Amino acid sequence: MKKMPKKTSKVTPEVVKEHGLSEQEYEIICDRLGRKPNITELGIFSVMWSEHCSYKSSRRHLKKMLTTGKRVIQGPGENAGVIDIDDGDAIIFKMESHNHPSYIEPYQGAATGVGGIMRDVFTMGARPIANLNALRFGDPSHPKTKTLLAGVVHGIGGYGNCVGVPTVGGETNFHRGYNDNILVNAMCVGLAKADKVFYSAAKGVGNPIFYVGSNTGRDGIHGATMASAEFDDDSEEKRPTVQVGDPFTEKLLIEACMELMATDAIIAIQDMGAAGLTSSSIEMADKGGVGVKLLLDKVPQRETGMTPYEMMLSESQERMLMVLKPGKEQIAIDIFNKWDLDVAEIGITTDTGHLVLHHKGKTVCDIPIAPLGDDAPNLDRPYSAPKNLDILENGSMHDPLTRGTDYNTVVTTLITSPDIASKRWIWEQYDRSVMGDTIDNSSSGGDAAIVRIHGTNKAVAITTDCTPRYVAADAFEGGKQAVAETWRNLSCTGAEPIAITDCLNFGNPERKDVMGQFVRAIEGINAACRALKYPVVSGNVSLYNETNGQAIPPTPCIGGVGLIKDLNRFSTIKGARAGDHLVLLGKTDGWLGSSLYAHLVLGHDRVDAPVYAPPPVDLTAEKAGGEYVRRLVRDRRVQAAHDLSDGGLALAAIEMAFASGFGFTLKHACDLPLYAWLFGEDQGRYLLAVDDNSLNPIISTARTLNIPAQKVGVIGGDRLVATGAFDLSLQDTHMQYENWLPAYMDA
Amino acid sequence: MQSAVIVFPASNCDRDAATALAKITGRKPLMVWHQETSLPPVDFVVIPGGFSYGDYLRSGAIAARSPILKDIIKKAETGLPVAGFCNGFQILTEAGLLPGALMRNKGLRFICRPQRLKIVNKDTMFTRAYKDTNEITIPIAHFDGNYFADRETLNKLRSSGRIVFKYLDNPNGSVNDIAGICNKAGNVLGMMPHPERAVDPLTGGTDGICLFKSVLEAIR
Numbered sequence: 001m002k003k004m005p006k007k008t009s010k011v012t013p014e015v016v017k018e019h020g021l022s023e024q025e026y027e028i029i030c031d032r033l034g035r036k037p038n039i040t041e042l043g044i045f046s047v048m049w050s051e052h053c054s055y056k057s058s059r060r061h062l063k064k065m066l067t068t069g070k071r072v073i074q075g076p077g078e079n080a081g082v083i084d085i086d087d088g089d090a091i092i093f094k095m096e097s098h099n100h101p102s103y104i105e106p107y108q109g110a111a112t113g114v115g116g117i118m119r120d121v122f123t124m125g126a127r128p129i130a131n132l133n134a135l136r137f138g139d140p141s142h143p144k145t146k147t148l149l150a151g152v153v154h155g156i157g158g159y160g161n162c163v164g165v166p167t168v169g170g171e172t173n174f175h176r177g178y179n180d181n182i183l184v185n186a187m188c189v190g191l192a193k194a195d196k197v198f199y200s201a202a203k204g205v206g207n208p209i210f211y212v213g214s215n216t217g218r219d220g221i222h223g224a225t226m227a228s229a230e231f232d233d234d235s236e237e238k239r240p241t242v243q244v245g246d247p248f249t250e251k252l253l254i255e256a257c258m259e260l261m262a263t264d265a266i267i268a269i270q271d272m273g274a275a276g277l278t279s280s281s282i283e284m285a286d287k288g289g290v291g292v293k294l295l296l297d298k299v300p301q302r303e304t305g306m307t308p309y310e311m312m313l314s315e316s317q318e319r320m321l322m323v324l325k326p327g328k329e330q331i332a333i334d335i336f337n338k339w340d341l342d343v344a345e346i347g348i349t350t351d352t353g354h355l356v357l358h359h360k361g362k363t364v365c366d367i368p369i370a371p372l373g374d375d376a377p378n379l380d381r382p383y384s385a386p387k388n389l390d391i392l393e394n395g396s397m398h399d400p401l402t403r404g405t406d407y408n409t410v411v412t413t414l415i416t417s418p419d420i421a422s423k424r425w426i427w428e429q430y431d432r433s434v435m436g437d438t439i440d441n442s443s444s445g446g447d448a449a450i451v452r453i454h455g456t457n458k459a460v461a462i463t464t465d466c467t468p469r470y471v472a473a474d475a476f477e478g479g480k481q482a483v484a485e486t487w488r489n490l491s492c493t494g495a496e497p498i499a500i501t502d503c504l505n506f507g508n509p510e511r512k513d514v515m516g517q518f519v520r521a522i523e524g525i526n527a528a529c530r531a532l533k534y535p536v537v538s539g540n541v542s543l544y545n546e547t548n549g550q551a552i553p554p555t556p557c558i559g560g561v562g563l564i565k566d567l568n569r570f571s572t573i574k575g576a577r578a579g580d581h582l583v584l585l586g587k588t589d590g591w592l593g594s595s596l597y598a599h600l601v602l603g604h605d606r607v608d609a610p611v612y613a614p615p616p617v618d619l620t621a622e623k624a625g626g627e628y629v630r631r632l633v634r635d636r637r638v639q640a641a642h643d644l645s646d647g648g649l650a651l652a653a654i655e656m657a658f659a660s661g662f663g664f665t666l667k668h669a670c671d672l673p674l675y676a677w678l679f680g681e682d683q684g685r686y687l688l689a690v691d692d693n694s695l696n697p698i699i700s701t702a703r704t705l706n707i708p709a710q711k712v713g714v715i716g717g718d719r720l721v722a723t724g725a726f727d728l729s730l731q732d733t734h735m736q737y738e739n740w741l742p743a744y745m746d747a
Numbered sequence: 748m749q750s751a752v753i754v755f756p757a758s759n760c761d762r763d764a765a766t767a768l769a770k771i772t773g774r775k776p777l778m779v780w781h782q783e784t785s786l787p788p789v790d791f792v793v794i795p796g797g798f799s800y801g802d803y804l805r806s807g808a809i810a811a812r813s814p815i816l817k818d819i820i821k822k823a824e825t826g827l828p829v830a831g832f833c834n835g836f837q838i839l840t841e842a843g844l845l846p847g848a849l850m851r852n853k854g855l856r857f858i859c860r861p862q863r864l865k866i867v868n869k870d871t872m873f874t875r876a877y878k879d880t881n882e883i884t885i886p887i888a889h890f891d892g893n894y895f896a897d898r899e900t901l902n903k904l905r906s907s908g909r910i911v912f913k914y915l916d917n918p919n920g921s922v923n924d925i926a927g928i929c930n931k932a933g934n935v936l937g938m939m940p941h942p943e944r945a946v947d948p949l950t951g952g953t954d955g956i957c958l959f960k961s962v963l964e965a966i967r
Contacts, residue, residue, distance in 0.1 A: 157857050161888070162798040164759020248801025251757040340756065429857045431888040433944050433951055434796075436763040443860075452949070567949065 009039050019046035025377060032371040040308045040357065040365045045372065047222070047275035047313060048282060051543055054376040057509040058541045061522045065536045066529040071498050072537055073194060079120040079271065080190075081537025082197055083498050085563050089453060090194040091460055092126035095134070095187035095503040095559040097542035100231070101242040102184040106151025110184050111159040111245040112317050117188040118163065119271035122254050123320065125198040125261050126190025129435060130451045131160050133170040133186050134464040134503070134557045135426075138179030140418050140744055145174070148182050149426075150745065155245075156186070157429040162247035163254065167430035168441040168449035171464055174418040177472075180231060180547035185503040187559040189462055191453060198261060202268040202288035202323040202349050209281070209292065209347035210329070212336050213253050213272075213319040217302035219243050220276070220315025230508050231547040249318040249341070256339040257320065265328035272319040278312045280321045281347075282355060286373050288323075291352035296359040298346040308357055308364040323349060383515035389474060392593035392612035394676045398602060407726040410601055410679075414647045415654060415733060417600055421740035439567070440493070445655050446573035447489035447643055450564065459564040461495035467646070468553040470614035473594045475517040479524025479556050480617045481683060486560030487532055488643040491626035492686065494570040494633030495562030497532070502539035502558055507551020509543045517554040518543075525556060531619035532626075534560075571633040575640040576660040576689035578716035582653065583698055586625050586644070586685030587708045590676025591615040596646040597679035617683045621707070625684050628707055632688070637698060640689040649712065650678040652687045654720055658737065660689075663730045666713035666722040674725050689715055748966050750776040750791040753819070755810045760796035760833065760943060767943040768793065771959040781813040786822060790966045794819075796833030796888070796941055806849060806891045807837030816842050828872060828962055829935045833889055836927070836937035845930055845937045846904070847896030852889070853920025859888040861952070862940055863915040864926055868908045871929055872965035873936045876957040883954035885940035887918060892939040894921035894928075904928055912938055 016026045019042055029037055029045050037045065047053055055062065067075035073090055074082035080094035098113025110133075118128045133156055138145045160167045165188070202209075220243035260266060268288060270280040277299070285292040296308050302316070324332055329345065336343040350356070355372075357365035396402050400410045414420055427442035437452035439459060448463035465485040471478025483500060490497040502525060507514040529535055545552040564570045592598050593612030599605040604612065632638050640660065644652045653664050668674050690698055695711065702709035713722075720728045750772060752764045761778065768776045777787055781799075786792065799810035810816065816838070823829045823844055831839040839845045852858060861884050866874055877883070896904070901923060904910050912927035919939075927938025942955030 154856075161857055161859075161890075162757065162759075162801065164757075164797060246801070248757050248798065248803070251759065251798070251801075428860055431857070431859045433859065433886045433888060433941070434759055434763065436766055436944055436947070436950055438951075439949050 011036060011039055011042050016042065019043065020050060021046055025049060028375055032375060033367060040312060041367050043309045043313050044278050044365065044367065047278055048372045049376050053275050053279055055541055056377040056379050057381050057543060058518065059378050060380060061519055064522065065526050067535050067537065069499065069533060069535040072535055073197065075535065075537050076539060078199060079123045081499060081501060082124065083537060083561065084194055085460065088194050090192045090197060091189060091561055092121050092124045092192055093187065093189040093501055093559065093561055094120050094538035095185055095464065095501045095557065096120065096540040097503050097505055098184045098186065099181065099505065099542055099545055102152055103148065103182050105242040106148050107155040108242050108244050110152040110155030112243045113184050113186045114156055114159040115245045115247065115250050115317055116273050117186045118165065118250065119273065121188045121190035122257055123198065123269055123271045124192065125196050126192035127258060128165045128188050128190045129437065130189040130449065130462055131165050131167045131186065132449065132462060132464050132559065133167065133184065134466065135170065135172045136178045136183035136555060137174050138182065139176040140174050142176065142179045146745060152184055153426050153429055159245055159247045161431040163251045164434050166432050166434050166438050168432055168438055168451060169462060169464065170442065172423050172426060173468060175468065175553060177553040181545040181552045183505050183545065183552065183555055185557045187464060187501065189460065189561060196261065198266060198269050200268050200270040200284050200287055202284035202290055204267060205290055205349050205351045207267055207323045207326060207349045208329055208345050209294065209349065210322050210324055210332060210343060211299060211319065211346045212322065212341055212343045214246060214249050214316055215300040215302035215342060216311055216314050217316045218306065218310055218314060221310060221313045230544045243315050243317050245317050252339045252341055253318055253320060256336050256341055259335050260332055263331050265324050265331045267323040267325055269320060269322040272321060274315065276313060276315050282369055282372055284321065284323060285355065285369050288349065291350035291354045291369065292347060293350050293356045294347035296357055298344050300342045300344050308359045381509050381515045382512050383519050384512040386474065386516060386520055389611060389613040392598065394590055394592065394673050398592060399673065399675055400601065408728055411650060411726045411728060412736060413600055414596060414651060415737050416740045420646060420651065422738045423741060424738060425741040425745055440572045444572055444574050444659050446659065447492040450493055450570065452567065457567045459567055461490045461493040461562040461564055463489040464557060464559045465489065466555055466557040468555045469594050469599060471521060471556060472553040473611050473614045475520035475554055476524040477614050477616055479521035480528040482556055482558040483525050483528035483534065484617045484622050484683060485643065485645060486558050487534060487622065487626055490560050490562035491629045492571065492641040492643055493564060494630055495564045496630065497534050497560055497562040499535050499537045500558050500560045502536055502556060503542065504539065505542045505545055505552060505555040505557065507546040514551050521554055521556045528617065528619060532623055569634045569636060571638055571641045573640055573642045573656055573659040576656055576662055576715045577639060578662050580639050580689040580691055580715040581695045581711050582664060582713040582715060583688045583690055583695065583709060584649065584685065584712045585629065585688060585702060585707060585709050587621065587682060588672065588677065588680065588685065589682050590672040590680035591682045592676055592680055595679060595681040615681050615683050622684045624705060624707055625686065628702065628705055629686050632698060637694045638688045638690055642687050644685040644687060648679045648681050649687065650722065653713065656687060656689065657720055657730055658734050662715050663717040663719045664713050664715050664721065668722065668724060678722055678725060748772045748790045748963050749774060750793060751779050751786060751789040752776045752793045752795055753779050753781065753815055755781045755799035755813065757801055758795050758797035758799055760941065764793045764795040764943045767946045767955065767959060770946060771956060772963055779815060781810065781815050784814045785818045791962050792819060792827060792829045794829065794831035794835030794838050796835060799834055799838065807834060807841040810838045811841035820844060823935050826932065826934050830873060831937045832941050832943060833939055836939055837891060839935065839937040844935050845928055846900045847894055849891045850893040850895050851891050852893050857890040858918050862887040862918060864940060865913045865915055867910045867913050870908065871911055871933055873958055873961050874911060876961040876964055882915065884952055885942055885954055886944045886951050887940045889939055892919040892921065894925045896922065907931065911936060
């Protein structure tokens with residue numbers, strides 16, 4: 001690893017600027033200190049006030065979100081969100097981005113993203129039980145895409161597989177808008193006892209502060225600042241700021257922390273993530289209302305001659321900070337020694353309200369802690385109003401036949417498109433079955449992963465969703481849709497949707513249009529959360545995903561978690577059998593604007609193409625539909641359930657056929673044009689496979705609930721048929737679906 | 748039957764193995780820490796999968812030199828049944844209890860999938876309960892599962908019925924499609940697939956159950 005340039009110890013206006021601080025911000029620092037900061041203090045303010053740590057552009061908007069609910073134990077503000085899943089059990093989960101590092105160094109960037117999110121979860125007392133990841137890459141034809149994809153997948157697998165936590169689900173999109181800014185969003189779900197959740201507040205004075213885990217090196221210095229600036233052509237020179245992961249140490253840390261957490265030795269615990277020792281010590285002190293004194297000479301160091309500045313800003317991985325009860329130190333030391341982990345007492349909590357650092361006999365930092373949080377910039381960035389979008393009217397010019405193609409070709413185009421084609425090449429590199437509780441995972445192509453709560457008859461359903469196509473067209477509707485799709489995916493399994501985590505990936509917030517996307521997306525997410533009583537309990541904001549002024553498509557990725565109370569009553573995409581009927585639930589208007597069909601067949605993804613409104617989400621109908629599907633699943637009325645999303649009815653039916661191994665025949669029986677009926681992406685819809693006995697009761701009950709429901713086809717045979725439209729071999733089409741990604745990677 | 752599961756730093760299938768053993772034998776296994784120098788009195792030892800010592804140096808190489816292995820080797824040589832799954836197989840080859848080596852998969856990628864296997868020898872203490880079943884599906888999840896041995900060793904393995912499982916569609920490049928082998932005396936088994944993940948119809952099928960039942964029957 002290249003050595004970091006030696007930091008000058010003098011604070012000049014240039015140095016202030018290099019630290020990403022404005023003149024105004026610098027003045028506030030001088031005012032609060034009553035003097036000029038030294039270089040270490042400046043570095044600390046700089047990372048704490050970076051976009052990444054302070055949420056300065058987003059804070060005022062995030063405050064609007066629904067964050068409470070009857071099952072919420074802990075909402076945003078801790079390392080991760082905590083929800084109640086009955087019987088004294090709690091689920092702790094969060095999704096976080098590691099976009100910038102993954103673009104610069106895909107293997108380590110993605111690996112440490114997985115490591116970081118797992119630490120956020122086990123820090124709170126939860127054993128990680130499932131990982132998911134939401135990935136966005138550039139156009140497949142872009143020269144870097146293949147290498148980035150291979151590196152990221154290898155990194156996610158390399159870390160998660162070693163730690164022994166199953167990677168059970170996720171999503172992958174490709175678009176030229178991510179050519180120079182890929183997105184790697186990692187989600188971790190952990191299981192804890194509801195009365196044994198650990199928090200970061202370092203309450204009490206005179207308590208010892210312990211450091212445990214890997215030694216501190218010079219890696220990752222200023223990672224948080226890197227994540228708070230946009231890229232330019234020289235970004236790859238930032239490789240030295242990417243951290244290096246060691247999943248072996250992570251695994252030992254998990255086991256050692258679990259062992260220590262079973263005792264009563266811990267007052268507060270926090271992992272060292274972004275901004276390392278700085279943010280972990282300050283957050284613990286700030287929440288506990290105490291001061292902190294650290295003796296930096298005692299920090300385990302990997303390199304010689306490290307300065308206080310370097311130690312405080314290092315983002316070396318697999319490190320934890322904890323405040324212990326006095327007298328319990330030996331318990332912790334013995335456990336960490338057993339696991340061969342370095343442990344050191346490096347400080348004490350104080351009543352000064354200050355962060356005081358000692359190094360080589362000198363006080364090298366003495367700053368009040370409160371202003372680091374209270375006075376952090378809270379910007380009201382200007383943003384522009386959204387454009388009015390036209391609605392794409394159906395008309396014969398959208399018919400495949402008048403466009404000189406045919407339905408078989410259209411279906412093949414959609415099914416082999418990068419976003420839709422099988423991601424087997426990716427998920428086969430992830431251990432999905434370790435821990436022995438994975439009931440459904442990526443391999444089924446279904447809606448949500450299902451992971452059993454060990455030793456019980458209940459499970460959690462987990463999904464991640466976002467349709468950047470919709471968000472780019474209309475951030476409000478797109479934000480709503482991302483939440484609603486997770487709700488739908490969980491409902492398909494029969495799970496009660498409980499809460500979400502959000503990972504908000506956007507461009508440079510200093511630009512009005514990007515800020516407008518951000519604000520509108522949050523409003524959309526919030527509207528859906530409130531209507532569905534489906535709160536946000538954790539999340540992460542990733543801004544400045546932008547290179548040379550070109551922002552990514554806005555991508556607010558939502559991770560949803562639900563509870564299956566009884567594993568005798570759940571559903572997947574897999575269970576359809578020959579002779580079953582296909583029932584379509586929800587209103588079908590044949591909405592093609594911003595659909596996959598419009599992008600791939602009508603050419604609406606061209607740079608100069610007009611943008612049409614994406615399908616709106618009717619949240620009242622969404623709620624009723626989801627509740628009805630869950631009721632049907634719990635009453636064991638459905639053999640298989642799948643939500644309709646990209647590619648509409650046609651692709652939903654085909655995905656169900658791939659999962660069951662049976663073909664189908666769809667029969668068009670409405671006034672809509674055939675193509676709009678098959679490929680329209682109206683929201684809030686489900687495709688159910690049901691047997692003879694259930695068919696009529698399901699449709700008649702739906703009518704009494706005002707939920708549109710109709711039989712649209714039957715399951716059986718080895719062909720994929722929509723009468724009057726397409727007729728394809730199940731086996732051949734499945735093979736084409738499977739072949740796209742391996743062929744691309746091997747080419 | 749009292750069984751034991753050995754736990755190394757970064758073993759990660761130790762709990763899965765323990766769950767399977769408890770379910771099938773009706774008795775919780777003892778969890779034995781790698782620093783122990785002697786095994787408690789047990790009838791069967793499982794060396795579980797995972798990434799012992801982070802796979803540093805070579806998969807299984809460091810674990811094969813840990814204190815507990817000395818006693819396992821000693822007792823295996825006097826007939827104690829020992830099975831190593833995945834990383835456990837790698838450890839057994841590194842420890843010299845089984846011949847050959849596990850190299851990086853041919854495709855240079857980690858592979859996790861349900862894997863069809865042919866039971867080549869049903870006359871072992873690990874396979875006798877399979878009776879009329881010739882083909883089973885057991886999950887694999889490994890990066891270093893490409894079995895290799897020299898021709899002489901392979902001939903010996905084949906002629907003495909020590910090839911226990913073969914892959915039906917070789918996922919990793921293993922020579923002769925070998926998925927699992929046993930030692931000369933037949934009391935030490937190593938295999939890359941994870942039978943402990945195939946003991947529950949909800950999570951990975953049930954084709955692994957008979958492996959544990961076989962040991963149970965053999966010991967009885």
